[in-house]
Amino acid sequence: MAILDNTSLQLPKENPGAEDFLPLLGTDHVELYVGNAKQAAHYYISAWGFQPLAYAGLETGLKDKVSYVLQQDKIRLVLTSPLRSGGPINKHIDAHGDGVKAIALWVDDATKSHHETTKRGADSYLEPKTLKDKDGEVVLSGIHTYGETVHIFVERSNYNGVFLPGYISWNPHYKAPEVGLKYIDHMVGNVGWNEMDKWCRFYEKVMGFAQLISFDDKDISTEYTALMSKVMSNGNGRIKFPINEPAEGRKKSQIEEYIEFYNGAGVQHMAMATDNIIETVTALKNRGIEFLTVPASYYEDVLDRVGEIDEDLMPLKELSILIDRDDEGYLLQIFTKPILDRPTMFIEIIQRKGAKSFGKGNFKALFEAIEREQESRGTL
Numbered sequence: 001m002a003i004l005d006n007t008s009l010q011l012p013k014e015n016p017g018a019e020d021f022l023p024l025l026g027t028d029h030v031e032l033y034v035g036n037a038k039q040a041a042h043y044y045i046s047a048w049g050f051q052p053l054a055y056a057g058l059e060t061g062l063k064d065k066v067s068y069v070l071q072q073d074k075i076r077l078v079l080t081s082p083l084r085s086g087g088p089i090n091k092h093i094d095a096h097g098d099g100v101k102a103i104a105l106w107v108d109d110a111t112k113s114h115h116e117t118t119k120r121g122a123d124s125y126l127e128p129k130t131l132k133d134k135d136g137e138v139v140l141s142g143i144h145t146y147g148e149t150v151h152i153f154v155e156r157s158n159y160n161g162v163f164l165p166g167y168i169s170w171n172p173h174y175k176a177p178e179v180g181l182k183y184i185d186h187m188v189g190n191v192g193w194n195e196m197d198k199w200c201r202f203y204e205k206v207m208g209f210a211q212l213i214s215f216d217d218k219d220i221s222t223e224y225t226a227l228m229s230k231v232m233s234n235g236n237g238r239i240k241f242p243i244n245e246p247a248e249g250r251k252k253s254q255i256e257e258y259i260e261f262y263n264g265a266g267v268q269h270m271a272m273a274t275d276n277i278i279e280t281v282t283a284l285k286n287r288g289i290e291f292l293t294v295p296a297s298y299y300e301d302v303l304d305r306v307g308e309i310d311e312d313l314m315p316l317k318e319l320s321i322l323i324d325r326d327d328e329g330y331l332l333q334i335f336t337k338p339i340l341d342r343p344t345m346f347i348e349i350i351q352r353k354g355a356k357s358f359g360k361g362n363f364k365a366l367f368e369a370i371e372r373e374q375e376s377r378g379t380l
C-alpha cells in the first residue's frame with residue numbers, strides 16, 4: 001500500500017551540502033520495543049489518535065514476539081514486545097525501558113542502501129533480506145547507529161499488503177479519532193559526552209548527510225544546565241536527525257539524566273508535525289497527554305521577539321505552545337513530559353509556518369521547564 005505519496009519523488013534539494021547516494025524517500029516507520037505492546041497500542045490509539053493498521057504475533061505464526069502497527073497520516077509506529085524470556089528484545093527492554101529500536105527509512109533499493117552505507121563504514125545489523133507473501137515482496141536491510149538503535153532500509157515498491165509480509169490487517173472494534181498528526185518532522189538522538197561530533201560524522205560519511213545547524217552550550221544553557229546540538233539532514237530535507245550531547249553546567253543536564261536512565265545513547269524525542277497545533281494539542285490534552293508548561297511571562301514579550309503571527313496569542317498561552325522565528329518564517333512547538341516512567345523519551349508537536357529551524361529562541365524557557373521537572377524527580 002503506497003502510504004507515502006509518490007508524487008514527491010523528484011526530491012528537491014533542501015540541503016545542498018548533502019549527497020543523496022541512497023536516496024532516502026522518507027521515514028517508513030518507527031519501531032519501539034516495549035514491555036507490553038497490547039497496552040502501549042491502546043495508549044497510542046486512545047490518547048494519540050493513531051489508527052490500528054496491522055498485527056503479527058502467535059496467530060500469524062510468530063513464536064516469540066508480537067507487533068502492533070499503528071498509523072496516522074504518514075506516521076507509522078510499530079510496537080513490539082517479546083512473548084518469552086531471555087531474548088534480545090527482553091535484553092533491550094531490561095537495559096533501556098521502552099524505547100525506539102529502529103528508525104526505518106523508505107528507499108528505492110534496500111540492497112544498494114546496505115551496500116553503500118556498510119562500504120562507508122556502517123556496521124551491518126541486517127543483511128538484505130527479501131520477505132514475500134501473497135501481496136508481493138519487500139526487501140529489508142539494516143545498519144547500526146548510536147547506542148542500540150538501528151536504521152532499517154525498507155524497499156516496498158513491489159508490495160501491496162497492509163504493512164510488511166507476515167502482517168495481517170488489524171481492525172479492533174475500538175478506535176479513536178485522529179488528532180491531526182501528519183508526518184515525522186525530525187527524530188533526535190541523545191549521545192554521551194563528546195560523542196556528538198562522532199555521530200554527526202557518521203551520518204555525513206555513511207549516509208551522505210550534511211549539517212544544517214549547530215547550537216553550542218551558549219545557545220542551549222540556563223543558569224544550571226547545558227547541552228550541545230547539531231542537526232544533520234539528508235539532501236531532500238525529509239530526514240532530519242538532531243544529535244545532542246551533554247555540556248558542563250552547574251547541575252546535571254537533561255541529556256545526562258536521559259543517558260543515565262536509558263543506559264546509553266538513544267532516541268530522545270520524535271517530533272510530529274501538524275497543520276493546526278492548537279486543535280492537535282487541545283485534543284491531546286483532553287485525552288490526558290501532559291505537556292511541559294512555560295511561565296505566563298513567556299507570552300508578555302514573545303511577539304516582540306517573533307513578530308506578527310496568524311494565530312491568536314490567547315489559545316497559545318493557555319496551551320503553553322511556544323513560538324519561534326527564523327529567516328524563512330515561524331514555527332509553533334510544544335513538548336510532552338516523558339511519555340514513559342523512566343525520564344527518557346518524549347514527543348514534540350510542531351507546526352511549521354515557513355520556518356525550517358528547531359526553536360532555538362525557546363531553548364532557555366524550555367530547559368527551565370525541564371529543570372523544574374528534573375527538580376521534582378530529584379535528578380537535577
Ligand SMILES: [Fe+2]
Binds near residue numbers: 186188269271348358
Ligand atoms: Fe525537536
